[in-house]
Amino acid sequence: MSTPNSRANLAFYAVIALLVFMSVGPVLLMFINSFKLDVDIISGTSGLIFMPTIQNYEQALCDVLWYEPEHLDFCSLKFGGAFINSLIIALISTALTLVIGCMAAYALVRFRFMGRDTVSLSTLMVRMVPPAVLLVPVFGLWNNEFCLDRDGLIGGAIRDTFGGRGDVCLAGTHSGIILIYVAMNLPFVIWILQSFIVQVPRSLEEAARVDGAGPFQVFFKVVLPLIKPGLAAAAIFTFRIAWNEYLLASALSDRDTRTVPILIVNNMSEFNVEWGVIMATGMLLAIPPIIFTLLASRQIITGMTAGAVKG
Amino acid sequence: MPTIRLDNLVKRYGNVEVLHGIELEMAENEFTVLVGPSGCGKSTTLRMIAGLEDVSDGEIYVDNKPVSHLEPKERDLAMVFQDYALYPHMNVAQNISFALRLARRPKSEINAKVKEVAEMVGLTDFLGRKPGALSGGQRQRVAMARALAKDSGIFLFDEPLSNLDAKLRGQMRAELALMSQRVQKNMIYVTHDQIEAMTLADRIVVMHGGYIQQQGTPEELFKRPVNKFVAGFMGMPPMNFLDGALEERAGEMWVTGDGFDLRLSGEIAAKAKAHSSREVTLGIRPSDLNFAEDADPATALTLDVQVSEYIGAQSVLLCKCGPAQVMVEVNSETPVALGQTLTFAVNQRGVHLFDRTSENAL
Numbered sequence: 001m002s003t004p005n006s007r008a009n010l011a012f013y014a015v016i017a018l019l020v021f022m023s024v025g026p027v028l029l030m031f032i033n034s035f036k037l038d039v040d041i042i043s044g045t046s047g048l049i050f051m052p053t054i055q056n057y058e059q060a061l062c063d064v065l066w067y068e069p070e071h072l073d074f075c076s077l078k079f080g081g082a083f084i085n086s087l088i089i090a091l092i093s094t095a096l097t098l099v100i101g102c103m104a105a106y107a108l109v110r111f112r113f114m115g116r117d118t119v120s121l122s123t124l125m126v127r128m129v130p131p132a133v134l135l136v137p138v139f140g141l142w143n144n145e146f147c148l149d150r151d152g153l154i155g156g157a158i159r160d161t162f163g164g165r166g167d168v169c170l171a172g173t174h175s176g177i178i179l180i181y182v183a184m185n186l187p188f189v190i191w192i193l194q195s196f197i198v199q200v201p202r203s204l205e206e207a208a209r210v211d212g213a214g215p216f217q218v219f220f221k222v223v224l225p226l227i228k229p230g231l232a233a234a235a236i237f238t239f240r241i242a243w244n245e246y247l248l249a250s251a252l253s254d255r256d257t258r259t260v261p262i263l264i265v266n267n268m269s270e271f272n273v274e275w276g277v278i279m280a281t282g283m284l285l286a287i288p289p290i291i292f293t294l295l296a297s298r299q300i301i302t303g304m305t306a307g308a309v310k311g
Numbered sequence: 312m313p314t315i316r317l318d319n320l321v322k323r324y325g326n327v328e329v330l331h332g333i334e335l336e337m338a339e340n341e342f343t344v345l346v347g348p349s350g351c352g353k354s355t356t357l358r359m360i361a362g363l364e365d366v367s368d369g370e371i372y373v374d375n376k377p378v379s380h381l382e383p384k385e386r387d388l389a390m391v392f393q394d395y396a397l398y399p400h401m402n403v404a405q406n407i408s409f410a411l412r413l414a415r416r417p418k419s420e421i422n423a424k425v426k427e428v429a430e431m432v433g434l435t436d437f438l439g440r441k442p443g444a445l446s447g448g449q450r451q452r453v454a455m456a457r458a459l460a461k462d463s464g465i466f467l468f469d470e471p472l473s474n475l476d477a478k479l480r481g482q483m484r485a486e487l488a489l490m491s492q493r494v495q496k497n498m499i500y501v502t503h504d505q506i507e508a509m510t511l512a513d514r515i516v517v518m519h520g521g522y523i524q525q526q527g528t529p530e531e532l533f534k535r536p537v538n539k540f541v542a543g544f545m546g547m548p549p550m551n552f553l554d555g556a557l558e559e560r561a562g563e564m565w566v567t568g569d570g571f572d573l574r575l576s577g578e579i580a581a582k583a584k585a586h587s588s589r590e591v592t593l594g595i596r597p598s599d600l601n602f603a604e605d606a607d608p609a610t611a612l613t614l615d616v617q618v619s620e621y622i623g624a625q626s627v628l629l630c631k632c633g634p635a636q637v638m639v640e641v642n643s644e645t646p647v648a649l650g651q652t653l654t655f656a657v658n659q660r661g662v663h664l665f666d667r668t669s670e671n672a673l
Contacts, residue, residue, distance in 0.1 A: 206363050207396035211410035211461065212384040225400040308442060309394035 027286075034279035041275045056280035079263060079281065086259040087288065088174055089249075090242040093181035097238045098231055100182070101189035102197075106219060108190065109197045110205075120194070127187035131248055138180055139251050142171035172254035180252065181242045189234040196230030197223065201309045226308075232299035239292050243285075260285045313374040313387070313464045313497055314339055315360065321368035322355050330355055330521045332369065337499065337514075342491050344500045346508040347518035347544070353501045354469055356518070360499065361390050361467050373465070388465035389458035393473060395450045397442040403429070403453050404438040410461045428456045431490075448479045455487075459494065468500040472507060484510055505545050509533070517541050539670040542594050542663055548627055551637045553593040554667065557583050566593050566664065570633025574609040579662050582673045590667035597627065597640040599661025602647070606656035614639065616651050 033041050035052040055071055062068075062075035107113075108120050147169040148155030155168045170176035200223055208222045224231075246261040253259060264281045267274045315337040322330040330352045337343045345353040358364040360371055362383035371379045378386055389410075397406050404425050405412075411421045429435045432452040442450055451471065458466060472480045472487075488511055491498055502508055508515050509529045516526040517540075525537045536542035542550045555568030564575040564583045573593070575583055583591075600612065614630035614637055626643040629636060630653075639655055641647065664673040 201394065201396065203392045203394055203396035204398065206361075206383075207390070207392055207457075208398075208409070209363065209383045210361060210388065210390045211457070212413045214382075214384070217413065222398060308397055308399040309392075 030279050030282050033275065034283050036276060038274060038276045041279075056276035057284075059274075059277050060280045060284060077263060077267075077277070077281075078258075079260070079284070081256070082258050082260045082263040083284075085174070085253075085257050086243060086261075089177050089181065089257075089259060090239050090288075092174075093178045093185070093242045094235055094238045096178065096182045097185045097189050098235055101186055101234065102193050102224065102227065102231065103219075104186070105190045105193035105197055106223060109194050123187040123190050127191070131184055131245075134180065134184070135248055135251055138248070139171070142176050142252060143169055146170040146176075171252055172257060174257055177249055177252050177257065177259075180248055181238075181245065184248075185238045185241055189238060192234050192237075193227060193230050196227040200226050204308055229300045232296040236293050236296045239296075240289055243289050314372075315465065315497060315499070316372040316375070317356070317360075317369070318372060319369040320356065320359065320366065320371065322352070322359060322364065323367040328367075328521065330359075333523060335516060335523065335526070337497060340495045340497060342498045342500065342511060342513045343516060344502060344508040344512035344514070345516045345518060346502055346505055347524075349503055351518040352521040353503075353518050357467055357469055357499060357501045360465075361388060362386050386465070387463045388467055389461040389463045390467040390469065391454045391458050391471045393470040395442070395454045395474075397450060397453055397457075399442050402439050402441050403434060403445070403456075406442065406453055407438075407456045407460045409457065424460050424462075428460045431459065431493075432456045432486075447475055448483065451475060451483060455490075459490075464497060466494075466496045466498040468498065468502075470502050471500075473502070473504070487511060506547060509545070515545075517544060519544075535672075536663065537672050539592060539594065539665040539672075542665070542672070546596055548597045548638045548640065550594045550596050550663070551635075552665075553595075553632060553635050553637070555591060555593050557586070557589045557591055557664075559584070566591060568593065568633065570631075570635070571612050572609075573612070573657060573662075575662065576610075576659050579659070579664060579673070583664055586664075586666070586673050588666055588668070591673070592665040592667055592670075594663035594665060595637075595657060596661055597638040599658040600637075600639045600655040601658065602639075602641050602645050602653065603656040604654060606654050608654070610659065611654045611656045612637065613652060613654050616647055616649055616653060619647060619649060 034056050035054070036050050037053060037055065040050045055069070058065065058069040059072055060077060060079050062072055063078050064080035104123075108116060108123075148158065158168045170179070204222055204226075205218050208218045213221060244261060245259075246265070249259045250262050250265070253262065260281065264278055264285065267278050267281070315335075317333050317335040320330060320333040320335075321328065333352075333356055335343075345356060347353050355364060359366055359379075362378075362381060362385075366379040369379075370377050373386065398409065401409065407425050407428055408421045411424060416424075425438070426435070429438055432455055434449065434452055434456055437445060437449060442453065445453065451474075454471065472483050475483060484507060491511065500507075500511060512529055514526060515529055515532050517524040517532065519540050525532060525541045527535075532541060532545050536545065539552065543552065553568050553571060555566045555571070555573075558565045558567055564580040566573050566575060566583070571593075595612075603611065612632060614628075614632050616628050616630050618629040620627040620629070621643055624643060626641055626645070626647070628639040628641060628647060630639060631637070647653065665671065666673065
């Protein structure tokens, strides 16, 4: 290797190292701190020299552990429940968003109907509205409008099964949060899938129609397999947002439907911030999206439509 | 298999009418080629037969039953697309069997059919491959096999060879001709390439500007074109056109123009005599001009040779006749030097005359 080349390489590696440090550094810090006691974290003097402990994890996971940690006399955190809530909400809202999104995108790309361009544009406009703006009206609607009368047939049945007082409202239910997440993510998913569907050659669909496929078979057997990379990208995006979302979930959930991000913030109180537990919960919170992304990104293969038509 | 009849077929996009009342009948087991320049409506006609385009007016009859309201899948047809349109996520065998699988045929039947068809087009070794791993010619074969596997009565081809290179195109053309003899189906083939049309067709339908110009056997179209468009479109190199006027001298019909003065004889002279207008266009195919030093000047053209294109056994000479350009096909052994003025005898049976205003043949 010649000298100028290796010098260029040196700069190249320096930039990479900086980027890696910037992205991995905070995670590393969180990882290390999650094994420290609060005193060690706050003192800040010890740096890397400390006695690792899994106390934080024990405290974070106290409701799912099969034994009772010695250092805890009361299990205040319900990580297990929150984790399941997060999974339910993130997975169902992702699935719903994809199902509705790919059909809507297909219709917008392939069918001619009145106001198609308006719809296409306005879906994106909705995306421009910050979620915080949605919060106030949605909170009101979910609490006061979208309710089933407790004396009514369905409302009464739900009340009898799950107990509680007052009318059955969307607020505080999984469905309430899932609904708002779907609404929030749908525009982007429709938008991203549109660009994938446009790339599916129209003659493929025509060939399928001649081969005897109905509209749904054309969609599910020909179009859907070809936009799998798009679906995967959209799924990663949607899952990540639904998993991490804090603001809407904090307002719309109740004690039983709380998600993990809210649980983390609950560790901060006026008098005490339990950094160790926050770090440990944060580490645990990061695992599902990583697994999900690894699984989904396998579907992102370029050149899906190679060989379909003459380029 | 089935007969197809197009009855006054009209296609409009908004206010623009692109097909103006197409009337066409295709008999059983006939290989019909729709040919014409791009934008002439041939592909639209085919897609209307396939059910991929709506019929604006008129009706399509298959075996005397109207079908224009039916979905493509209800029409008993198979189609080969210009760009192959293979399903990229399925391997060759799955591509071929897609229609059969949709129809929920028994597995043993599907396997047998795939095997049979793959053998027919020579794809047996590639059944497990995805279309992306195939060459252009192989993809074309898959497209063909997919249509064959469907076993429908009507076979539609939408410029299937236009994406292949010249050599492969010739080879596939021969295979297609062979296949059309073997499988007895009603085939409709769209192309802009008149050589494909000539070699494959039982019947050629020449289209231009949304109208059918002429239909008939390749020979009929070549020898007796009904108008200037068909005459110019069929045949390679194309027919030469010279503007001239008809004159009657001493009982004989002559056609005179800038740089030529030709005596007519036989059938064409009689037609010229009966024709009312004197303004005509003379049409002569390059192959109907023969190099002859001692030809009778009354039945010959005198041309200035400008360029000679050597193409093997034949050479095409680009010559000047007055202001017009004339192409002559000669044996390449013919001693010709550029810049010479030579005499070429005109084959009297190859003389065509067209009315200058209507462009119809006399």
